[in-house]
Amino acid sequence: MFQNFNNFGSNSNSNGFSNNENSNNFFNQQQNTNSNGNFNYSNNNNINNFNNNSNIGINNLNNNYQNQNQNQGQSYNPLEEQPLNSNPAAQYSLSEQSIQHDQAKAQQNQKSFTAFENLPNYPPETDMNAVAGRVLECFKSNSWKEQFDALDNLRVFNKYYYSSINEIFGQFGGFIKETVESEKTQLVKNCLLLIKEIYIMQQQMPNIVLHNQFTETFVPILLNKSNHTNSDIKNIAQSALQDFIAFYYGKEESVLAACQGCFNNIPQIKVYALKLLNQILKMQEQAITKLSEDTLQKLMKTLAEMLNGKQKQNVLSEGIQVCQTIGQIIGQENYINLMNVTLNVQEQxxxxxxxxxxxxxxxxxxxxxxxxxxxxxxxxxxxxxxxxxxxxxxxxxxxxxxxxxxxxxxxxxxxxxxxxxxxxxxxxxxxxxxxxxxxxxxxxxxx
Incomplete structure (x- = not known):
C-alpha cells in the first residue's frame, strides 16, 4: 500500500543509508539534493591520519576537557555518569572480596548511559571529520563497547551539530539501523536514546528539515520496540514516539507513519499505532483538512483494513475510535463523502x-x-x-x-x-x- 521512497546518500546500501568506507566532510559542507530529492555528498576528504587506537568514549572526552581546563588554570567538574540499571547491592551472604569480584565482573559487561543534558561537546581544535572516521571504524568493530562509544559520539553530533543531521545519518544511518536490532540490550537502549534525542532537537531547531527517510525508517522500529518485553526498551521507544508526535502531529509524516504501523503483524502494535493515529488527529483537528489526497486515501484504506472483520476485537475497537474522531472533526456529510471517494463499495x-x-x-x-x-x-x-x-x-x-x-x-x-x-x-x-x-x-x- 505504501510506496517505496527513493533512498538517499551517494553510496546507499539496502538500508537506505550510506555505509561508505571513508567518512565524508559533512561538518563543513552544505546540504544539497539532486532532481530526484536524493542527497549528494562529496567524497573529497578521506580519513587517513587518525589514530585508530584512540579512545572516543565519553569518559575519554571528559578527560580531554579536564586536562585542557587544568592547563588553562580553570576548575572542572567531571561528568557524572549514571547507569540506566545500576547493579543492586548483593542480597546474599558472601565475603567482601567475593562481592567486589562479582561487581567488577558485572561492570565489565556494562556501559554507563549519559543523560542528554550531560553530553559534552568536543574541544574547539578537534578535527571533526577525523572523529567521524573513528566512529565509522567503531561501528564496524566486533566489540559492542566500541559500538556503544560510537553511538555516544553520534548523540554528541546530534546535540551540537544538528544542522548537519541529514548528512550525518546519510553516512551512519545504516549502522544505526543494524545496531538498534542488536541482541545486546545496552546497544539497543543507546540507539533508542539517540533516535529520541533527534526528535527533541527537531523541536528545538524546526528550521532544520529532517529527511523523510529517517522517519520512514525508524518510526516503524520504534513501534516494534514499544511492545518489547524489556521495560526500559519499551519505555524509551514509547517516549521517543511521543517526542516524534510532539513535532509532527497533524503533518503528513506522522499520519503516514502511524498508518504504516497499523499493518504490523503483532496485534498489540496495531492497537498502539491506532492509538497514536487517534492522538495525532485530536492534537490538531483542522490538520486533517490539509492532508493531501494521497495521504487521506492511505488513511481511509488503513481504517478499512482495520475494520474488515478479520482483525482482533481490540484492533477493531481502536479503529472505530479513529473513525469516530474523524467523524466528529469533519462532520457526517464530509465523512460520507470521504468514504465514497476513497473506498470501494465492499470496503464501505x-x-x-x-x-x-x-x-x-x-x-x-x-x-x-x-x-x-x-x-x-x-x-x-x-x-x-x-x-x-x-x-x-x-x-x-x-x-x-x-x-x-x-x-x-x-x-x-x-x-x-x-x-x-x-x-x-x-x-x-x-x-x-x-x-x-x-x-x-x-x-x-x-x-
Missing amino acids: QNMQKNIVEDSNKRTKKKENQSRQSLCQFLKNNNYQKQQHYTQKDPEFVLSNKQQVVAQQLEMQQQYRNQNQQQQFGGNYFNNMQNIANNFQQQNQQFM
Whole structure:
C-alpha cells in the first residue's frame, strides 16, 4: 500500500543509508539534493591520519576537557555518569572480596548511559571529520563497547551539530539501523536514546528539515520496540514516539507513519499505532483538512483494513475510535463523502457494518446496566414516583402496574440519551447509524 521512497546518500546500501568506507566532510559542507530529492555528498576528504587506537568514549572526552581546563588554570567538574540499571547491592551472604569480584565482573559487561543534558561537546581544535572516521571504524568493530562509544559520539553530533543531521545519518544511518536490532540490550537502549534525542532537537531547531527517510525508517522500529518485553526498551521507544508526535502531529509524516504501523503483524502494535493515529488527529483537528489526497486515501484504506472483520476485537475497537474522531472533526456529510471517494463499495459496507455492530453492543451493554440501576431506583423510590405522576394530573391516577410501565419507559429513554451523549459525543451515535442507513439505501439503488 505504501510506496517505496527513493533512498538517499551517494553510496546507499539496502538500508537506505550510506555505509561508505571513508567518512565524508559533512561538518563543513552544505546540504544539497539532486532532481530526484536524493542527497549528494562529496567524497573529497578521506580519513587517513587518525589514530585508530584512540579512545572516543565519553569518559575519554571528559578527560580531554579536564586536562585542557587544568592547563588553562580553570576548575572542572567531571561528568557524572549514571547507569540506566545500576547493579543492586548483593542480597546474599558472601565475603567482601567475593562481592567486589562479582561487581567488577558485572561492570565489565556494562556501559554507563549519559543523560542528554550531560553530553559534552568536543574541544574547539578537534578535527571533526577525523572523529567521524573513528566512529565509522567503531561501528564496524566486533566489540559492542566500541559500538556503544560510537553511538555516544553520534548523540554528541546530534546535540551540537544538528544542522548537519541529514548528512550525518546519510553516512551512519545504516549502522544505526543494524545496531538498534542488536541482541545486546545496552546497544539497543543507546540507539533508542539517540533516535529520541533527534526528535527533541527537531523541536528545538524546526528550521532544520529532517529527511523523510529517517522517519520512514525508524518510526516503524520504534513501534516494534514499544511492545518489547524489556521495560526500559519499551519505555524509551514509547517516549521517543511521543517526542516524534510532539513535532509532527497533524503533518503528513506522522499520519503516514502511524498508518504504516497499523499493518504490523503483532496485534498489540496495531492497537498502539491506532492509538497514536487517534492522538495525532485530536492534537490538531483542522490538520486533517490539509492532508493531501494521497495521504487521506492511505488513511481511509488503513481504517478499512482495520475494520474488515478479520482483525482482533481490540484492533477493531481502536479503529472505530479513529473513525469516530474523524467523524466528529469533519462532520457526517464530509465523512460520507470521504468514504465514497476513497473506498470501494465492499470496503464501505464492511466499515459501516462493524461500526454499527460495535455501537449496538456498547449500547446494549449500557442498557443492561441501566435496567439494573432503574429497577433499584424504582424499588427504593416507588412512593416518590407515585407522587410524581399524581401531581402531574391529579384527576388521573394510574394503576400500580401502569405506573411502573410508564416510569420504566421514561427512565429508559433518559438513560439512552445520557449514555449516548457520554459515550458517543452527543448525536454522533445517531450519525453513525445514519451513515449506515445511507449506505444501505445507496447500495439498494445500484442493485
